[in-house]
Amino acid sequence: MRPRLLAVITALSAVALAAMFVLTVGSPARAAAGFTVTNGRLYDANGTEFVMRGVSHAHTWYQSQTRAFGDIKATGANTVRVVLSGGRWPANSASDVANVINLCRQNRLICVLENHDTTGYGEQSGSVPLSTAVDYWIGLRDVLAGQERYVIINIGNEPVGNNAVSPTWTQATTTAIQRMRTAGFDHTLMVDAPNWGQDWRFEMRDNAASVFAADPDRNTVFSIHMYGVFDTAAEITDYLGRFRTAGLPIVVGEFGFNHSDGNPDEDTIMSYAQANRIGYIGWSWSGNGGGVEYLDMVTGFDPTRPTSWGQRIIDGANGIRSTSREATVFGGGPTGTPTATPTTQPTPTAQPTTPPPARGxxxxxxxxxxxxxxxxxxxxxxxxxxxxxxxxxxxxxxxxxxxxxxxxxxxxxxxxxxxxxxxxxxxxxxxxxxxxxxxxxxxxxxxxxxxxxxxxx
Structure with a gap:
């Protein structure tokens, strides 16, 4: 998603009926220091399953809005997806990225860092290939090393538009993952789908198994963006369900409640994600322009002025506040109130009236x-x-x-x-x-x- 009007997708293919290749995913090939993927599920460094419930923040355009990290945490979110740029937009230096990571950690948020420069490659002027995004991450290697418990790297946002490009998404993504591993990155990697993230030609869906297998760490998560292409329950459940059946990790890395290319079914996205323990990250906290201002969750970065979209994703059915659980790497159990008011008051059980036996x-x-x-x-x-x-x-x-x-x-x-x-x-x-x-x-x-x-x- 960009803070300007997204190009309207001109054609929506029918949902493919071909069965996806089923892959049984075991333990990662090489143990990572932070998040890992096993059997299609994401686990934090303590071995606890982690389901993203997050918000995107357009940091590269609003680098002074550092208060947003605390405000996003106050929604109950456990994840913030942070927009970065290597120079297509205001560049984010190593010191700035280090500060972003510190803000995430201070607010007990898992940091999904994404390079936005790749958006719409092959179709939008100024966009860069995934290989250039990898160069950017390699330049940040010293900042990112040791942050595997707290940081997931989203290699490139919406890396292919609707026009055919070479190399294909599958080739470019496989190469990008392998270059990241060769450069020493043991982080969980997130890869966005082609077709402005919506994969309506199903290239990511149909090649995800081979891309995952090409990662020597077996530690890659696939990200689908759901806007107008996903305007029916059948399309949503079919797409996400194929990944679950195949044992491949999938998150809804962006979605909204409305869009210029159609009306996504946010109710099904959120309910299916909750029922199937699939992560989701909504777009976006504030600062949208170019006709998609309705995707702001709050107006003017002011958390006291939530929009209808913000109220829906934060406090609506299957929303962030009721379903988010904090990553255990921050030192405790999951936080966040399951409902605003518990239906029954907590009833502590008294401590034992007799002392424990010796050596017991x-x-x-x-x-x-x-x-x-x-x-x-x-x-x-x-x-x-x-x-x-x-x-x-x-x-x-x-x-x-x-x-x-x-x-x-x-x-x-x-x-x-x-x-x-x-x-x-x-x-x-x-x-x-x-x-x-x-x-x-x-x-x-x-x-x-x-x-x-x-x-x-």
Missing amino acids: CAAAYKVIGSWPGGFQAEVTVTAGSAAISAWTVGWTWANGQRVTQSWNTTLTASGNAVSARNVGYNGNLGAGASATFGFLASWTGSNTAPSPTCTAS
């Missing part, structure tokens, strides 16, 4: 918040009168609850039985010391609190 441990369970169909809970593990080096907490659900996400623990479940073990950094507890872990879970009808047991070694 006890576990106390409490509900942090509850909403229709889901809740967040926390378990506190307390060592007895002697130090312990490891702990395991177990319980059995009474009402068929199911854990959907956890942090600060390795959690497994078999039917109603749950087992939660310490991770590397919280197993060693001194006498009387405590550690906590948390999780999100679903419930139906009743949500009886379990009585956890704790064993230690």
Whole structure:
């Protein structure tokens, strides 16, 4: 997306009926220091699944609007996609990019950095090929090194227009990924689709498996932009569903509620993404022009003046505030309020009335918040009168609850039985010391609190 009127796509092909090649994606070929992709899912550096719920910010045009990072975080977003330029627009220097990363980290946002210079290559004057975008990233290598836990690199925005170019999207994207790896980048890479990001010719969809396999780290995420091409539920669910079936990682890297090339079905985009744990990033916080000002989420970068689009994506059904969970690399469990007002008040469970046995441990369970169909809970593990080096907490659900996400623990479940073990950094507890872990879970009808047991070694 650009802050000017997007060229109208002149033809919309029918949804292809050919089946996508199914690829079973295992562990990455080389372990990364930050985010990783396994079986089509994105995981943060703690091994916790991460689903993007974010906002794009046009930083390259509005470099003084640094307050936007905090304002975006206040929406509950866990991700900000930051527009950068190597010179097609006001250039972003190494020091500026370093400051952007610091702003993301200060506000506990995962930073998706994207080079916008490639927008509409082969069709729009001034656009550059993906190879030039890779040159830009290589020039920032020293700034980006060591930030793999917090930064995802979106190599180039909407890198091919609607006109045929050589090399093809598949060739150019494969080469770009491999050059990034050769240059030493172990970050998760995000690649945008051709056709102004909307892939209406299905080149990305039909070649994603081979592009993913060509990444020696197996750590690439595909990004589809959904505007007028995706104006029906069938088109949205078919496109995203093929990636899920193939075990390939997909995010909706841009979308809106209206556009000059048609009326996207934002309700289906958001509901299908939520139901299938697919990330989405809305375009954009503020500053749009050229006839698409309606895509501003707030007017004039003022968070007290939300637009109808901002209200929809932030506080509407399946919106950012109700579905976003903070990345655990920031030191805690997911944040963000599942609903503005929980339907039931948190009911802490009292700490054990008897002390844990020597060389043993006890576990106390409490509900942090509850909403229709889901809740967040926390378990506190307390060592007895002697130090312990490891702990395991177990319980059995009474009402068929199911854990959907956890942090600060390795959690497994078999039917109603749950087992939660310490991770590397919280197993060693001194006498009387405590550690906590948390999780999100679903419930139906009743949500009886379990009585956890704790064993230690």
